[in-house]
Amino acid sequence: AQRFDRPEQTRVFVVANQKGGVGKTTTTVNIAAALAMRGLRVLVIDLDPQGNTSTALNIPHQEGTPGVYEAIVDGTDLDELVRPCPDIEGLTVLPASIDLAGAEIELVSLVARESRLDRALQAYLKDCVEAGDRIDYVLIDCPPSLGLLTVNAMVAGREVLIPIQCEYYALEGLGQLVRNIELIRSHLNPKLEITTILLTMFDARTRLSSGVAEEVRAYFADKVLKTAIPRSVRISEAPSYQQSVLTYDGASSGALSYLEAAREITIASSKESS
Ligand code: ADP
Ligand code: MG
Numbered sequence: 366a367q368r369f370d371r372p373e374q375t376r377v378f379v380v381a382n383q384k385g386g387v388g389k390t391t392t393t394v395n396i397a398a399a400l401a402m403r404g405l406r407v408l409v410i411d412l413d414p415q416g417n418t419s420t421a422l423n424i425p426h427q428e429g430t431p432g433v434y435e436a437i438v439d440g441t442d443l444d445e446l447v448r449p450c451p452d453i454e455g456l457t458v459l460p461a462s463i464d465l466a467g468a469e470i471e472l473v474s475l476v477a478r479e480s481r482l483d484r485a486l487q488a489y490l491k492d493c494v495e496a497g498d499r500i501d502y503v504l505i506d507c508p509p510s511l512g513l514l515t516v517n518a519m520v521a522g523r524e525v526l527i528p529i530q531c532e533y534y535a536l537e538g539l540g541q542l543v544r545n546i547e548l549i550r551s552h553l554n555p556k557l558e559i560t561t562i563l564l565t566m567f568d569a570r571t572r573l574s575s576g577v578a579e580e581v582r583a584y585f586a587d588k589v590l591k592t593a594i595p596r597s598v599r600i601s602e603a604p605s606y607q608q609s610v611l612t613y614d615g616a617s618s619g620a621l622s623y624l625e626a627a628r629e630i631t632i633a634s635s636k637e638s639s
Contacts, residue, residue: 368404369631375490377503378561379522384538385509387530388565389413391600393506394421395620396526398609399627401456405501408447410486411461412518413508414468419460422450423607432460434468437481437517443489452612465514472513479513479553483521511545519549524560526630529581531567531574531593536581560588560633563626567593592626595619 380393393409401407411418411426412433419426425448426432435441436459443459450456472478486503493500504526505518519525525546529535543559550557562585568574582589594600597619603610610619 366403369400369628371405371501372631375500375503376524377486377505377522378524378526379505379507379515379518379557380526380528381507381515381518381542382527382529382538383509383511383515383542384530387535388528388563388594389509390417390421390506391604392526392528392563392565392594392623393418393504394604394609395600395611395623396627396630397422397456397502397504398453398611399624400502400631401450401453402611403624403627403631405455405631406499407456408459408500408503409456410459410482410503410505410518412465412482412505412514413461414463414466415508416461416463416465417604418506419458419462420607421604421609422456422458423452424448424450424458424460426460426462428463430460430462432462432465433482434462434465436485438468438471438475440481440485443485444492447489452608469512469514472517479516480520482517483554486521511542516549516553519546519557520554522554523556524558526561526563527559528563528565529577530565531577533573535577536584539584559585561630562589564589564593566596568596590626590629592622592629594622594626 380389397407397409416426431446436443447457447459507515507518564578595618599614599617600610600619603613
């Protein structure tokens with residue numbers, strides 16, 4: 366298969382939307398799978414205590430499994446915590462276990478509580494470069510809240526990818542998300558930018574889906590990827606087999622649309638790097 370171009374430097378995406386069930390995890394898993402299957406080196410950071418991203422990428426994450434909690438609370442090197450995805454070459458995962466649920470509260474009393482993931486990640490990325498093994502893409506899957514875990518992701522990242530579900534109330538809460546990102550920009554991470562919007566669970570047959578898509582494009586303009594992800598049973602089935610939709614059914618419309626969305630993201634890299 367054709368390979369995607371490597372970006373000039375590592376691109377770090379925060380996949381965020383404080384609404385649950387909009388496709389953050391599905392998008393993280395499948396964009397990461399697509400990028401890696403097209404020859405890129407990808408790190409996925411699971412920042413949701415549910416660990417659904419870890420599950421879908423076939424990474425053990427039962428209670429007590431060392432992962433992102435140890436990285437941000439204890440300061441353990443990522444090098445000791447990341448695990449290769451057994452099914453996709455070039456893809457590694459920093460897993461989340463349920464222990465991470467406590468981190469939101471424990472972080473409050475720690476020094477540099479907003480930038481602990483950033484420190485851990487930057488040190489690791491630097492080590493990878495020095496070892497001649499640069500990572501091309503980092504995708505951070507956020508929990509459905511704007512708490513300290515999401516803040517840590519936004520301090521560590523450069524680009525925000527917002528999945529928007531083409532359903533009723535899709536735009537509800539987006540204003541709050543955008544304002545939060547502005548706050549992070551002005552106080553904690555001036556480099557953070559919303560670069561990518563992905564429409565998910567799109568149903569071309571309904572006026573509702575087209576209506577939401579139109580509204581989102583009017584607001585976010587060319588940040589919205591041309592590819593919308595269709596509502597697809599294959600996409601929702603794949604995680605129960607601990608698979609991405611690309612490894613589960615690579616010929617399905619869901620797999621092809623995630624591949625195409627990933628391709629669009631890699632093409633934007635020349636535009637974004639500055
Ligand atoms: P979030 O991480 O934002 O909470 P998820 O990615 O877990 O959202 O998706 C919520 C649910 O919707 C999951 O059960 C997932 O399998 C399903 N889902 C996500 N995207 C699609 C899609 N394009 N088609 C069908 N089901 C989907
Ligand atoms: Mg999720």
